[in-house]
Amino acid sequence: MRHLLSTRDLSRDDAIHILDVAEDMADTQTREVRKLPTLRGKTVVNLFFEDSTRTRISFEAAAKRLSADVINFSAKGSSVSKGESLKDTAQTLEEMGADAVVIRHGASGAPHTLAASGWIDAGIVNAGDGTHEHPTQALLDAFTMRRRIHGTASRGRGLDGITVAIVGDILHSRVARSNVWLLSALGARTVFVGPPTLIPLDLTGWPAETSYDLDATLATQPEVVMMLRIQTERMKDAFFPSPHEYARRWGLDDERLARLGPDTIVMHPGPMNRGLEISSRAADSPQSTVREQVANGVSARMAVLYLLLSGERED
Amino acid sequence: MSTPTLLIRGATLPDGARADIAVVDGVIAGVGTLDASPGAMIIDADGLQALPGLVDLHTHLREPGHEDSETVLTGTRAAAAGGFTTVFAMANTSPVADTAGLVEQELALGEASGYATVQPIGAVTAGLAGERLAELGAMASSRARVRLFSDDGVCVSDPLLMRRALEYVKAFDGAIAQHAQEPRLTVGAQMNEGEVATRLGLAGWPAVAEEAIIARDVLLTEHVGSRLHVCHVSTAGSVEIIRWAKARGIDVTAEVTPHHLLLTEDLAESYDARFKVNPPLRSAEDVEAVRAGLADGTIDIVATDHAPHPEQHKDCAWPEAANGMVGLESALSVVQATMVDTGLIGWADVARVLSTAPARIGRLAGAGAPLAVGSRADITLVDAAATRTFAVGDLAGRSTNSPYLGRTLPGRVVATLHRGVPTVLDGALRPHDEVVGAVRSVTAHG
Numbered sequence: 001m002r003h004l005l006s007t008r009d010l011s012r013d014d015a016i017h018i019l020d021v022a023e024d025m026a027d028t029q030t031r032e033v034r035k036l037p038t039l040r041g042k043t044v045v046n047l048f049f050e051d052s053t054r055t056r057i058s059f060e061a062a063a064k065r066l067s068a069d070v071i072n073f074s075a076k077g078s079s080v081s082k083g084e085s086l087k088d089t090a091q092t093l094e095e096m097g098a099d100a101v102v103i104r105h106g107a108s109g110a111p112h113t114l115a116a117s118g119w120i121d122a123g124i125v126n127a128g129d130g131t132h133e134h135p136t137q138a139l140l141d142a143f144t145m146r147r148r149i150h151g152t153a154s155r156g157r158g159l160d161g162i163t164v165a166i167v168g169d170i171l172h173s174r175v176a177r178s179n180v181w182l183l184s185a186l187g188a189r190t191v192f193v194g195p196p197t198l199i200p201l202d203l204t205g206w207p208a209e210t211s212y213d214l215d216a217t218l219a220t221q222p223e224v225v226m227m228l229r230i231q232t233e234r235m236k237d238a239f240f241p242s243p244h245e246y247a248r249r250w251g252l253d254d255e256r257l258a259r260l261g262p263d264t265i266v267m268h269p270g271p272m273n274r275g276l277e278i279s280s281r282a283a284d285s286p287q288s289t290v291r292e293q294v295a296n297g298v299s300a301r302m303a304v305l306y307l308l309l310s311g312e313r314e315d
Numbered sequence: 316m317s318t319p320t321l322l323i324r325g326a327t328l329p330d331g332a333r334a335d336i337a338v339v340d341g342v343i344a345g346v347g348t349l350d351a352s353p354g355a356m357i358i359d360a361d362g363l364q365a366l367p368g369l370v371d372l373h374t375h376l377r378e379p380g381h382e383d384s385e386t387v388l389t390g391t392r393a394a395a396a397g398g399f400t401t402v403f404a405m406a407n408t409s410p411v412a413d414t415a416g417l418v419e420q421e422l423a424l425g426e427a428s429g430y431a432t433v434q435p436i437g438a439v440t441a442g443l444a445g446e447r448l449a450e451l452g453a454m455a456s457s458r459a460r461v462r463l464f465s466d467d468g469v470c471v472s473d474p475l476l477m478r479r480a481l482e483y484v485k486a487f488d489g490a491i492a493q494h495a496q497e498p499r500l501t502v503g504a505q506m507n508e509g510e511v512a513t514r515l516g517l518a519g520w521p522a523v524a525e526e527a528i529i530a531r532d533v534l535l536t537e538h539v540g541s542r543l544h545v546c547h548v549s550t551a552g553s554v555e556i557i558r559w560a561k562a563r564g565i566d567v568t569a570e571v572t573p574h575h576l577l578l579t580e581d582l583a584e585s586y587d588a589r590f591k592v593n594p595p596l597r598s599a600e601d602v603e604a605v606r607a608g609l610a611d612g613t614i615d616i617v618a619t620d621h622a623p624h625p626e627q628h629k630d631c632a633w634p635e636a637a638n639g640m641v642g643l644e645s646a647l648s649v650v651q652a653t654m655v656d657t658g659l660i661g662w663a664d665v666a667r668v669l670s671t672a673p674a675r676i677g678r679l680a681g682a683g684a685p686l687a688v689g690s691r692a693d694i695t696l697v698d699a700a701a702t703r704t705f706a707v708g709d710l711a712g713r714s715t716n717s718p719y720l721g722r723t724l725p726g727r728v729v730a731t732l733h734r735g736v737p738t739v740l741d742g743a744l745r746p747h748d749e750v751v752g753a754v755r756s757v758t759a760h761g
């Protein structure tokens with residue numbers, strides 16, 4: 001794997017391979033000595049133009065457990081925030097000998113621009129770009145679903161026949177975008193659920209159905225319900241009238257939780273607005289994978305860095 | 316001192332006839348089978364298409380204020396290289412061209428170049444701020460004789476202000492050239508709204524944001540009995556509205572850019588900011604509709620919206636990049652590729668949409684005159700049989716943000732004559748001192 005920019009680039013075999021490597025990585029994390037020597041001598045740069053402590057420390061833990069050197073390059077208070085261009089930053093990192101750059105950027109497509117620019121030779125991992133994609137989030141989500149559904153027999157398997165309801169602000173969600181392509185590659189069915197204002201108008205050709213009615217969708221007993229974080233500022237732009245109305249119609253409250261089957265998986269990429277898109281009881285229920293998702297994130301990111309930095313490059 | 320007599324031998328006229336064209340003192344002195352007078356310069360135009368010098372109604376020359384992108388001199392060199400002899404300079408310079416003094420300054424910069432006639436466009440509102448009218452009358456009465464007013468880059472979105480502007484310019488046969496973009500519907504917009512934008516995670520610029528303003532403006536134009544020009548029409552719906560307005564007798568004209576005739580939104584998939592432009596590249600259906608609109612006369616002209624930007628404003632992530640692309644050097648080739656070689660229009664129509672009609676809309680006497688005795692000798696000679704892979708070397712302005720680099724395009728400008736003075740010969744720009752001296756002596760004469 002040369003770069004990881006979008007889950008749309010992954011075939012079913014690619015996706016299953018990454019998830020299987022993530023299983024191997026997860027296995028090593030149950031051992032007494034968790035650190036692997038695999039990426040000794042490699043340098044991974046976390047280039048975060050946007051604040052995201054959770055994602056950054058997840059990548060940092062993944063890189064360190066593979067014995068890579070980690071440089072955190074965060075925009076706040078650095079030359080980047082003083083108007084230094086992506087180009088100049090990339091050239092600096094090239095000079096520093098970065099082998100992989102994990103980039104989080106507020107501008108959709110910034111990782112593509114970096115990968116296509118010729119400014120830097122490193123492998124690029126998209127750690128979230130604008131409202132475009134967040135591929136490692138989708139990988140850790142799929143990994144989590146596969147483990148819950150197939151348990152120890154997960155290796156080599158997809159998510160065939162599984163229905164995943166993704167609920168909330170689809171329009172602005174990079175998590176939803178990365179999930180839909182990966183879930184499709186793995187054989188799962190995606191239903192986007194939310195207010196019409198927050199579901200894109202034109203989804204021609206997308207492997208997703210849409211629903212404005214959460215209760216109707218839950219009545220079909222989807223195997224997975226993934227709640228997305230809702231930003232209350234959206235209400236100022238008239239996407240919905242009030243947090244209260246949003247929670248009533250599209251929140252996973254206790255009453256809706258009670259109607260879910262015992263095996264239904266409740267997911268959330270975090271950070272959660274408890275009481276808004278998800279109730280505390282739902283977040284802490286046995287069906288919830290919120291805490292597993294955090295642990296699985298490290299395994300999935302270890303797999304990505306491993307596949308990017310070890311072995312032959314196919315470019 | 317008079318400029319040397321010049322004879323163009325064996326050119327193909329827009330109507331398809333073959334003729335020689337004689338030029339004396341910047342004016343066409345003869346068209347037909349002619350003998351060269353002694354000492355005359357001869358241009359062999361065998362197999363070349365002759366057109367009246369091209370007129371661009373929508374050029375951003377960037378001077379004053381953004382000379383790192385373009386100057387009047389470099390922009391008019393780009394114009395000459397593309398076969399243009401007249402460019403209308405948009406008002407969004409810094410300072411904004413919103414007073415008589417500033418439009419006269421722009422006019423003088425054009426005269427100091429000589430590569431093309433520069434006709435200033437005045438701002439509609441002071442500082443393009445959309446709050447109060449600029450001194451439209453003073454600009455109209457100035458030496459620059461401004462007839463076309465535009466806040467291009469931003470839309471005159473306030474309906475009352477638009478109404479007043481349309482009414483006011485009736486006093487001097489002016490027109491408002493509107494950049495039709497409802498601002499509230501396009502907050503943060505990055506590309507055409509649709510499936511591609513959704514997939515790329517880029518905020519959408521919906522067609523309705525253009526169409527709603529055009530619909531409002533044609534109705535206002537009808538109501539006050541004025542004249543409207545619609546800049547860079549980009550959607551099928553806009554073409555429909557303008558077709559309806561014209562059928563109703565409303566005095567509206569419209570332009571389409573070369574890039575909206577050729578390029579589509581899927582080019583954004585590369586996140587290559589050379590394809591970022593406002594209005595954005597649209598769908599294949601929209602491209603088909605604007606081509607049909609140009610062919611049937613609903614759209615009157617092609618205008619480049621030549622928008623130079625320095626490298627650092629394009630060499631960055633898409634959402635952070637500037638809107639716009641250079642277009643003067645490639646415009647004729649793109650029109651040939653999309654309209655002529657497809658059989659939609661002929662060369663006489665090219666002469667109309669790229670010369671006669673834009674000069675008429677801008678009320679600029681002398682420019683866009685037919686290739687006939689007594690016309691100003693603004694002449695473009697094109698080798699329509701040529702093909703080239705468009706490259707940086709084909710660009711003559713200061714900026715290289717062309718979406719056509721690496722693309723194969725038909726046609727090549729072989730010679731451009733501005734007021735009888737060759738600005739391009741054998742496909743190469745002539746030196747500035749030669750051009751400006753000769754143009755000065757012609758204009759002093761006439």
Ligand SMILES: [Zn+2]
Nearest residue numbers: 467468494546
């Ligand atoms: Zn414009």
